[in-house]
Amino acid sequence: MNCYEAIDLMGDAIESRVPSDSRAGFQEHLDECPACCTYFEQLRTTVSALARLPRRGDPVVLTQNLRDAYRRRSR
Amino acid sequence: MSELVSLALVFMQLSLLAFGGTNSVIPEMQRQVVLLRDVERLSAGDVCNILALSETNVRVILHRGRAKPRQALDRYMRDGATSEGAAPSESVGRVAARGIR
Numbered sequence: 001m002n003c004y005e006a007i008d009l010m011g012d013a014i015e016s017r018v019p020s021d022s023r024a025g026f027q028e029h030l031d032e033c034p035a036c037c038t039y040f041e042q043l044r045t046t047v048s049a050l051a052r053l054p055r056r057g058d059p060v061v062l063t064q065n066l067r068d069a070y071r072r073r074s075r
Numbered sequence: 076m077s078e079l080v081s082l083a084l085v086f087m088q089l090s091l092l093a094f095g096g097t098n099s100v101i102p103e104m105q106r107q108v109v110l111l112r113d114v115e116r117l118s119a120g121d122v123c124n125i126l127a128l129s130e131t132n133v134r135v136i137l138h139r140g141r142a143k144p145r146q147a148l149d150r151y152m153r154d155g156a157t158s159e160g161a162a163p164s165e166s167v168g169r170v171a172a173r174g175i176r
Contacts (some may be wrong), residue, residue, distance in 0.1 A: 009162045011127070011134060011137060011138055011141075023137055029129055035163045037165070038163050039163040041120075042145050042148050042149055042152070043145050045080060045083050045148060046083065046144050046145045046148055047113055047141065048080055048082055048083070049083035049144075050113035050114050050141075050144070050153075051113060051114070051116060052080070055114060055116075056114075056115065063135065075154060
């Protein structure tokens with residue numbers, strides 16, 4: 001696996017959703033490439049910090065409001 | 076690590092404020108996707124429906140939207156604190172800046 005392919009998978013890796021056939025190659029690349037390893041850690045820290053920000057509202061209500069807005073827009 | 080997360084948290088709040096307004100550092104669509112996926116923690120499917128985008132589009136926009144705060148975190152860690160491990164090389168930065176294919 002090269003850096004392009006590893007970076008492609010980082011978003012999935014943060015959510016533990018790397019396809020099983022790519023998992024070993026992804027881990028191997030991180031073990032061998034310190035730059036990608038650091039990049040991945042920083043991305044994980046970024047996402048972890050974003051997840052701690054206060055939400056704007058109850059996710060269920062928010063989702064419903066956004067869905068309603070979406071439906072109104074697509075009519 | 077928790078100290079790092081706290082620092083990052085403060086930074087993200089400032090960044091998110093900067094994301095809005097006329098001098099937005101990331102485009103509005105990227106801001107929306109980052110907010111919905113990472114802050115509100117909606118599923119990828121919900122974000123696709125809400126913003127009427129394909130899953131691939133959401134993936135690419137999310138990747139690009141996360142890149143700016145990550146870069147700022149990288150700068151902070153290199154300039155403002157002793158960083159452990161290697162800094163992402165220029166080539167990795169270039170690869171990432173192009174976004175996912």
